[in-house]
Amino acid sequence: MTVTGESDETLMGRYGRGDAAAFELLYRRHEMRIWRYLVRNVGNRATADELMQEVWFAVARDAARYEPTARFTSWLFTIAHNRMIDSIRTSRRQLSLETLGYESESVVRQLTADPCSGPLAAAVARDQAGALLHALEQLPVEQREAFLLQVEGDLSVEEIAAITDSSFETTKSRLRYARTKLRELLKEHA
Amino acid sequence: MNEIPPNQDQADEVDNRYRRESALDPSRPSESVRRAVLEHATQLAAERSAKNGPAQIGAARPAANPRWWRPTAFGTLAAAALAGLLIIPRFLAPDAPLVGALPTVPVRTNAAATAASQAEIREQPQDAMADVRPSSPPPPEESALQPDERALKPRVSSRNEGTVADSAAEIDAKNAPAKVQSMTNPRSTAAGGGSETDARRAQTRGATGISASPPQSTAPTAQSAGSPRQSVAPAASSAAPTAPPARLADSAAEVRRAAEIGAVPELQTLLGQQGDIDARDESGRTALMLATLSGQSRAVDMLLAHGADPNAADAQGVTPLQAAIAGDRPAIAAALRRAGAR
8 A cells, every 4th residue: 555655645745735746746646546436436437537626636635624534535535525526516527326327338438448458358358347336336326336336445344434524423324235246246257 | 155164274374385385376566556556655765864854854953953053153152152251260360270280289288298397287278278268369478389289379379360259158247267378378377487476366357357457468350359358347347236256257267167167276365355155156066176176286285284184075975975975086085085085
């Protein structure tokens, strides 16, 4: 997790005092986690890119006011969650399974057709990533987000409940049903 | 929603598969996003550094803060000037500086130990006591001093120059005679015998105000150093009824001091003049007890011969015999036993 051995909170403190290198370390440490959380929730690469930039801009802007009362990852995913909700509201889209499911088909195609990958690798990735994303797309929005927060953010049930403004039991149930559904879907795909 | 929740092993299996397959996912955020984010963060960091830089410097270096520069500078200058005023007079004094005085002390002790004269041996502790007293001025007859004693003199004189008032405050009625004695001519006894001791004692009485005339043999610096005692003298002379008890108390203190340092000739003279040989100091110790504690066997013999109480215990209830035994002084203990000590 760590490149330099310094904690996220320490790096945030350094960046808050003007150390740009600390921010780059933080960004590279959490870049892919935030990216996967966003792109697999919104199902659109362009939107995910836009949200990605907004999230990290917010991190950079609020670094001076950041206080390590909670884990940095919890704070970071809270920003990502709020930005994602705002983006969805702004585009007047409904945060519903149907809407995201519709867009996710094109996202799968975009992801698997990444020009950085070779033809064979793209074929393998298409098959594997397609199965995974397809299973995720079929989860209810709340379950998918809770699952992604846990596996990408390494967040606890309490932290996820706080981020999504849900109760502990509700969050726990969402996680439980999400895994059950994923397991069944992946078995079907296999 | 009515499905049976999976157990922990199944959840781990799902999570592991998700992570495995995510690692194979070639999806990445756009390079333009990464560049924009890092550039923005760098710009904000630069603004933050420019904004917080002076404040951080000010917090770390208070003297660099313009608000503190003037008080700091003036305070430093004032402290330096004050130190100069206190130290420069010591270097401008006619006597030798302090350097070199202290190392001669052990030499002086050795010289005293090897001296052939018994009287000289007895007088040297007296001189040592005079040296540590703050009111001893430099005697004019410096040629009479031994080299090691001259080495000690600058320390005493330089201290007297600035601390006359302090010395006066420290002098009480009981200890003043001994101090004045050492002040008037403390070194003259180093080469002398009993007659010089008597002369010094006479000078002491004159300086304490029993005689209204100040001592004539003191140097000008001694005059200034003796001013505290002169200020005491009018009070003693104006209060005539209190003068005799003060003289008696002074004599008793002299007896105790002479007994303690083993100044036998002086002790003999004093014992012939005053009555209460068993007068006690503030700790309840008699002259006999002090002589016992300091191992002055001849003084002990003389005190016992003049009728000192061998069983006069101090404030702690310790008798001279107990003190002699505790101090491993068998000769004194035997003398005390012969005198009836218990």
